[in-house]
Amino acid sequence: MASWIFKLLLLQFVLVLIQHADSGSIIKYLPGFEGPLPFELETGYIGVGEQEEDQMFYYFIKSEGNPEEDPLLVWLTGGPGCSSFSGLVYENGPLAFKVETYNGSIPTLVSTTYSWTKVANIIYLDQPVGTGFSYSTNPLADIPSDTGSAKRVNEFVRKWLAKHPEYFSNPFYVTGNSYSGKVIPAIVQEISNGNYICCKPQINLQGYVIGNPVTAYDHDNDSRIPFAHGAALISDELFESMKRSCKGSYSIVDSLNTECVKLVEDYHKCVSGIYEELILKPQCETTSPDCYTYRYLLSEYWANNESVRRALKVVKGTKGKWERCDWSVLCNKDIKSSIPYHMNNSIKGYRSLVISGDHDLTIPFVGTQAWIRSLNYSITEKWRPWMILDQVAGYTKTYANKMTFATGGGHTLEYKPEENSILFKRYLPGFEGPLPFELETGYIGVGEEDEDQMFYYFIKSESNPEEDPLLLWLSGGPGCSSFTGLVYENGPLGFKVEAYNGSIPTLVSTTYSWTKVANIIYLDQPVGTGFSYSKNPLADIPSDTGSAKRVDEFLRKWLAKHPEYFSNPFYAGGNSYSGKMVPVIVQEISNGNCICCKPQIRLQGYVLGSPVTDYDLDRNSRIQFAHGMALISNELYESMKRTCGGNYIIVDPLNTECLELIKHYEKCVSGIYENLILAPKCDLTSPDCHSYRSMLSEYWANNESVRRALKVVEGTTGKWERCKWSLQNNKDIKSSIPYHKKNSIEGYRSLIFSGDHDMLTPYVGTQDWIRSLNYSIIDKWRPWLILDQVAGYTTTYANKMTFATVKGGGHTLDYKPEENSILFQRWISGQPL
Ligand SMILES: *[C@@H]1O[C@H](CO)[C@@H](O)[C@H](O)[C@H]1NC(C)=O
Ligand SMILES: *[C@@H]1O[C@H](CO)[C@@H](O)[C@H](O)[C@H]1NC(C)=O
Ligand SMILES: *[C@@H]1O[C@H](CO)[C@@H](O)[C@H](O)[C@H]1NC(C)=O
Ligand SMILES: *[C@@H]1O[C@H](CO)[C@@H](O)[C@H](O)[C@H]1NC(C)=O
Ligand SMILES: *[C@@H]1O[C@H](CO)[C@@H](O)[C@H](O)[C@H]1NC(C)=O
Ligand SMILES: *[C@@H]1O[C@H](CO)[C@@H](O)[C@H](O)[C@H]1NC(C)=O
Numbered sequence: 058m059a060s061w062i063f064k065l066l067l068l069q070f071v072l073v074l075i076q077h078a079d080s081g082s083i084i085k086y087l088p089g090f091e092g093p094l095p096f097e098l099e100t101g102y103i104g105v106g107e108q109e110e111d112q113m114f115y116y117f118i119k120s121e122g123n124p125e126e127d128p129l130l131v132w133l134t135g136g137p138g139c140s141s142f143s144g145l146v147y148e149n150g151p152l153a154f155k156v157e158t159y160n161g162s163i164p165t166l167v168s169t170t171y172s173w174t175k176v177a178n179i180i181y182l183d184q185p186v187g188t189g190f191s192y193s194t195n196p197l198a199d200i201p202s203d204t205g206s207a208k209r210v211n212e213f214v215r216k217w218l219a220k221h222p223e224y225f226s227n228p229f230y231v232t233g234n235s236y237s238g239k240v241i242p243a244i245v246q247e248i249s250n251g252n253y254i255c256c257k258p259q260i261n262l263q264g265y266v267i268g269n270p271v272t273a274y275d276h277d278n279d280s281r282i283p284f285a286h287g288a289a290l291i292s293d294e295l296f297e298s299m300k301r302s303c304k305g306s307y308s309i310v311d312s313l314n315t316e317c318v319k320l321v322e323d324y325h326k327c328v329s330g331i332y333e334e335l336i337l338k339p340q341c342e343t344t345s346p347d348c349y350t351y352r353y354l355l356s357e358y359w360a361n362n363e364s365v366r367r368a369l370k371v372v373k374g375t376k377g378k379w380e381r382c383d384w385s386v387l388c389n390k391d392i393k394s395s396i397p398y399h400m401n402n403s404i405k406g407y408r409s410l411v412i413s414g415d416h417d418l419t420i421p422f423v424g425t426q427a428w429i430r431s432l433n434y435s436i437t438e439k440w441r442p443w444m445i446l447d448q449v450a451g452y453t454k455t456y457a458n459k460m461t462f463a464t465g466g467g468h469t470l471e472y473k474p475e476e477n478s479i480l481f482k483r484y485l486p487g488f489e490g491p492l493p494f495e496l497e498t499g500y501i502g503v504g505e506e507d508e509d510q511m512f513y514y515f516i517k518s519e520s521n522p523e524e525d526p527l528l529l530w531l532s533g534g535p536g537c538s539s540f541t542g543l544v545y546e547n548g549p550l551g552f553k554v555e556a557y558n559g560s561i562p563t564l565v566s567t568t569y570s571w572t573k574v575a576n577i578i579y580l581d582q583p584v585g586t587g588f589s590y591s592k593n594p595l596a597d598i599p600s601d602t603g604s605a606k607r608v609d610e611f612l613r614k615w616l617a618k619h620p621e622y623f624s625n626p627f628y629a630g631g632n633s634y635s636g637k638m639v640p641v642i643v644q645e646i647s648n649g650n651c652i653c654c655k656p657q658i659r660l661q662g663y664v665l666g667s668p669v670t671d672y673d674l675d676r677n678s679r680i681q682f683a684h685g686m687a688l689i690s691n692e693l694y695e696s697m698k699r700t701c702g703g704n705y706i707i708v709d710p711l712n713t714e715c716l717e718l719i720k721h722y723e724k725c726v727s728g729i730y731e732n733l734i735l736a737p738k739c740d741l742t743s744p745d746c747h748s749y750r751s752m753l754s755e756y757w758a759n760n761e762s763v764r765r766a767l768k769v770v771e772g773t774t775g776k777w778e779r780c781k782w783s784l785q786n787n788k789d790i791k792s793s794i795p796y797h798k799k800n801s802i803e804g805y806r807s808l809i810f811s812g813d814h815d816m817l818t819p820y821v822g823t824q825d826w827i828r829s830l831n832y833s834i835i836d837k838w839r840p841w842l843i844l845d846q847v848a849g850y851t852t853t854y855a856n857k858m859t860f861a862t863v864k865g866g867g868h869t870l871d872y873k874p875e876e877n878s879i880l881f882q883r884w885i886s887g888q889p890l
């Protein structure tokens with residue numbers, strides 16, 4: 058018996074060994090990355106060529122979405138001679154280098170937010186042979202060529218799939234950028250021909266994606282002149298003279314045409330100081346840590362370290378120095394133009410996405426557009442902006458050959474990775490289907506008989522849900538659904554802003570979601586808000602203090618059902634009216650931890666945006682704010698201060714002078730949009746109005762199919778309102794200052810931030826009450842920066858309370874979501890702002 062088991066084990070062991078030698082190795086840890094990789098990485102070699110003399114190295118990353126059905130991509134980087142690892146860590150992969158000066162230790166790798174592997178399986182392939190870790194076993198082999206490489210990649214993909222047959226049925230795309238623009242159309246043709254001629258099972262080839270593709274050298278180069286003119290790098294005069302003298306041909310100039318030769322020289326003088334890959338960036342030394350391209354060196358330090366090579370299972374002795382781009386890799390550039398391949402692929406019906414960074418001078422969009430036009434297909438979707446939320450991210454156009462052209466950042470994807478990632482996701486068919494993150498909705502009953510059924514949306518952190526903080530997020534009102542936060546402020550979805558036409562409004566991914574670093578429960582409270590409902594129609598009207606107890610109860614019950622989150626650091630947060638609720642909720646949880654409840658909630662602190670705190674104080678501060686923002690005159694302000702004694706809310710009816718001045722004040726500010734004084738005051742039913750978007754959530758949440766999808770219990774909520782102003786609520790907390798005081802004593806940390814253009818709860822008042830807590834300042838008022846721009850100002854106090862303004866921000870987070878997200882990420886991870 059025992060020996061039988063032993064034999065079985067031995068057999069399994071042998072099988073495992075064979076499998077490993079055959080199909081690459083699963084890599085769980087990489088030097089420079091802390092902890093296990095949060096995705097599945099496999100590396101390996103596939104031999105191609107007659108005697109498998111070309112050993113092609115690849116990095117395969119499984120989709121983090123649905124690997125069984127998501128597309129399979131092969132990604133090639135340009136050069137020729139650039140390792141595909143460049144795509145993995147700089148462009149569209151799940152890892153990136155932390156940019157810091159190399160000090161002898163292995164450079165640090167961190168997770169990214171924009172990886173295409175969220176929706177696709179990607180094979181990053183080092184080709185042509187000699188690139189990256191790919192090597193040849195035959196030192197006498199021919200120099201690789203473009204057409205030869207196309208055949209080799211086809212062979213590679215077929216052999217790779219034979220070893221990973223579970224991916225045969227996935228939609229397949231060939232993708233890459235820069236020089237691979239020459240080879241990819243030929244690879245598509247090879248694979249397509251292979252499917253017809255020989256090979257079963259077929260590859261489920263759908264199309265290709267190319268970024269700033271090299272297409273035909275002369276053509277691409279010539280387009281730099283009109284591009285440089287459009288981008289204001291050369292003068293009108295020079296451009297006109299060049300057009301006249303050189304007749305559109307600037308790369309190959311007849312040496313007898315001395316006028317043109319001279320003008321081309323002038324042109325080169327004008328652009329010689331420009332960083333071609335992204336004309337907005339400075340030209341600088343790669344070896345200087347301040348230079349953008351310094352990050353490229355990090356990959357070389359990394360990939361040349363022995364422990365890294367061991368981890369990647371690179372075969373010893375096959376590769377000398379690894380270079381990100383090995384310019385000494387020989388390649389016979391025998392494809393002069395890839396346009397004929399595009400023509401053939403169009404005829405066969407493959408779809409394609411062609412992306413051009415619109416600030417790239419190496420392969421300008423001008424030239425790319427011109428060759429696409431030369432294919433002579435009619436336009437099926439006219440030139441229009443493509444949007445991320447309501448901002449133009451670029452422009453796009455689609456042709457009858459299923460070729461979509463879109464503009465974005467620079468020569469490679471790395472300058473606009475978030476935008477390119479969204480572009481790619483939208484390009485994939487059916488992205489509207491599965492959500493790119495985990496959403497759970499449900500009810501938890503609270504109250505003596507569980508009569509209050511509290512509805513929540515829970516979104517798992519997209520980074521490390523096991524260890525990232527758990528945040529409870531509340532919206533204000535009282536009576537505003539937390540769905541407001543989810544789709545307008547800090548969640549992973551937003552509405553595409555377009556006029557409602559009877560179809561369900563479209564949801565799109567956001568770039569700034571706090572769920573990138575935290576697990577978030579969005580809770581509809583108090584009862585009656587959003588989809589929360591009461592089973593007892595005779596129940597008491599909710600109150601601030603009562604609701605705070607209910608939230609504590611909710612949280613303990615939710616955690617009992619999700620015990621894996623008990624160990625995560627916990628924070629409460631919200632904005633506007635939540636400024637009243639959250640400090641009390643913190644107190645309730647803290648007391649609960651002391652008195653009764655095991656396991657304890659790992660309460661760390663709280664975060665509040667433009668919080669309502671103390672009605673009189675908040676409102677009184679509007680006068681000083683209006684003065685600071687030039688909404689009222691100096692004279693009026695001075696008179697008001699003198700006459701009203703700092704109290705503009707409850708005024709002695711006998712003080713007629715003060716009342717008169719207040720009327721005058723109200724006239725001055727009545728035309729101002731208080732949520733954001735810079736925005737126009739407008740009618741929210743008009744699609745041009747910023748607040749129109751809030752209508753979209755009502756169309757959305759009141760559609761039956763949406764409610765079914767959210768698992769809302771039928772018959773429990775009539776009309777869903779984003780903010781139910783008719784909700785009755787006993788506002789029994791007049792001021793939350795005493796609660797802040799108590800929470801400070803108990804040592805909880807807090808982040809209080811204010812949009813500095815919010816007039817509903819002006820930062821002036823918020824600063825006043827923070828000061829009134831009487832803690833000393835430990836980090837003096839200073840700007841906080843994003844890149845090198847001032848994003849706001851901040852101060853930190855000895856009670857671990859950090860105050861920050863967000864420059865240009867308003868009452869809610871939706872006016873500056875990117876800035877707020879960076880603020881939050883820095884604070885929650887304990888970094889200085
Ligand atoms: C490789 O990295 C390890 C760990 O940081 C370091 O100790 C070693 O010196 C490095 N080796 C080389 C050749 O740089
Ligand atoms: C290099 O810097 C990293 C991160 O700042 C640090 O962890 C490491 O100890 C440093 N290594 C050396 C050799 O100074
Ligand atoms: C086009 O530009 C590239 C990069 O500047 C250069 O290497 C190449 O020689 C140029 N080709 C022609 C035909 O001008
Ligand atoms: C395009 O397809 C035609 C017909 O199959 C073929 O003859 C031609 O060689 C192809 N063009 C290229 C550049 O391979
Ligand atoms: C596109 O149309 C133009 C003008 O009709 C013609 O000269 C050119 O050859 C056509 N190009 C292709 C690829 O068919
Ligand atoms: C709900 O949305 C579907 C799909 O757009 C639509 O057909 C239906 O009319 C909508 N229902 C209501 C009540 O708006």
Ligand SMILES: *[C@@H]1O[C@H](CO)[C@@H](O)[C@H](O)[C@H]1NC(C)=O
Nearest residue numbers: 555556557558559560561563
């Ligand atoms: C409404 O607009 C969307 C997006 O523009 C479109 O897909 C949909 O078909 C339109 N629905 C109706 C009913 O017109």
Ligand SMILES: *[C@@H]1O[C@H](CO)[C@@H](O)[C@H](O)[C@H]1NC(C)=O
Nearest residue numbers: 794795798828829830831832
């Ligand atoms: C803060 O200090 C002032 C003056 O010392 C005092 O009047 C006030 O009561 C203190 N506030 C609190 C909340 O302790």
